[in-house]
Amino acid sequence: MAITRYVEPGRVALVNYGKNVHKLGVIVDILDENRVLLDGPTTGVAREVYPLKRLYLTGLKVSILRGARTKTLRKALENNDICEKWEKTSKAKKQAIKMKRASLNDYDRFVVSNLKRRRAFELRRKAK
Amino acid sequence: MVKRFDWYKGEENKEKKQQPQNPTKLKGNIQAGQVLVILSGRFRGKRVVFLKQLHSGYILVTGPYKVNGVPLLRLPQKHTLTTSKVIDVNGVNTGDISDAYFKKEDKVKGSKEEQFFQDGKKKKAEVSQAKKDTQKAVDASILAAIKGKTEAKYLRDVFTLHKGQKAHELVF
Numbered sequence A: 001m002a003i004t005r006y007v008e009p010g011r012v013a014l015v016n017y018g019k020n021v022h023k024l025g026v027i028v029d030i031l032d033e034n035r036v037l038l039d040g041p042t043t044g045v046a047r048e049v050y051p052l053k054r055l056y057l058t059g060l061k062v063s064i065l066r067g068a069r070t071k072t073l074r075k076a077l078e079n080n081d082i083c084e085k086w087e088k089t090s091k092a093k094k095q096a097i098k099m100k101r102a103s104l105n106d107y108d109r110f111v112v113s114n115l116k117r118r119r120a121f122e123l124r125r126k127a128k
Numbered sequence B: 001m002v003k004r005f006d007w008y009k010g011e012e013n014k015e016k017k018q019q020p021q022n023p024t025k026l027k028g029n030i031q032a033g034q035v036l037v038i039l040s041g042r043f044r045g046k047r048v049v050f051l052k053q054l055h056s057g058y059i060l061v062t063g064p065y066k067v068n069g070v071p072l073l074r075l076p077q078k079h080t081l082t083t084s085k086v087i088d089v090n091g092v093n094t095g096d097i098s099d100a101y102f103k104k105e106d107k108v109k110g111s112k113e114e115q116f117f118q119d120g121k122k123k124k125a126e127v128s129q130a131k132k133d134t135q136k137a138v139d140a141s142i143l144a145a146i147k148g149k150t151e152a153k154y155l156r157d158v159f160t161l162h163k164g165q166k167a168h169e170l171v172f
Helices: A070-080 A082-088 A090-103 A106-127 B112-118 B129-146 B150-156
Strands: A011-015 A024-030 A035-040 A045-051 A055-061 B034-038 B047-053 B059-062 B073-075 B080-086
Touching: A011 A035, A011 A045, A024 A045, A024 A055, A024 A070, A024 A082, A055 A082, A070 A082, A082 A090, A106 B034, A106 B080, A106 B150, B034 B059, B047 B150, B059 B129, B129 B150
Parallel strands: none
Antiparallel strands: A011 A024, A011 A055, A024 A035, A035 A045, B034 B047, B034 B080, B047 B059, B059 B073
16 A cells, blocks of 8 residues: 655644644654654644654645745645544544543543443343 | 639649641542542442541541441541542531541450350441441431432442553543
């Protein structure tokens, strides 16, 4: 299978480690084979150098020139509704579920496990 | 007029027990009705309802007894884990329960010979009827508040860590 998601200016990436975890940023420039300059004006990610290991390349892309300034990038992101397109992807939905599960408190966790048990009971009863 | 000195204070003037200088501060702003998880001792893992702080600094909790077998219990807050769940305990009256409630009853004294012969059949520690009544009275309104709700099942459930769960990552 050929690589389709290139590391290029305009590639929308998801930060998966560090203080900006779970946020979107756009690759603006490439430093070397390991690091890129990332900027996310609409999502609160400051213009900074990120190692590629901390990023997940999404299928979304914005058309900007290499080294585009934050203001230009912001306009491009807003014109293309990148945030809305992102929310529709399955990766975004799965991330939301993961974060929801991590935020459940002790009582919520019990409610979930209780519902799962009841559902399993009903399914087994119907299967008989 | 010469001031009269009380060199030897009589029985009536015996000083009352001092208030503790630094009463134990409870952590995390727990309120009456908050569900706590007991972390050590006989009832470890059980979820119980916090009632009040006793004079000695320990906290008073109850199962309720009918739900999970935990009676009125006195324990240090350090041995508990606070959850964010609060159960309605408006009708509960714990005013007359204090540290004296938990004082051990005096052992039956007998001659050493008598005790030796009795050792063969050990008497099970019995709970006095008074304590059973107090337990019932305190638990009554809590049971009414959770009757038929998921909260009742929740209190019956025992807390454990499951596969993949990390205690430091869990939200309580």
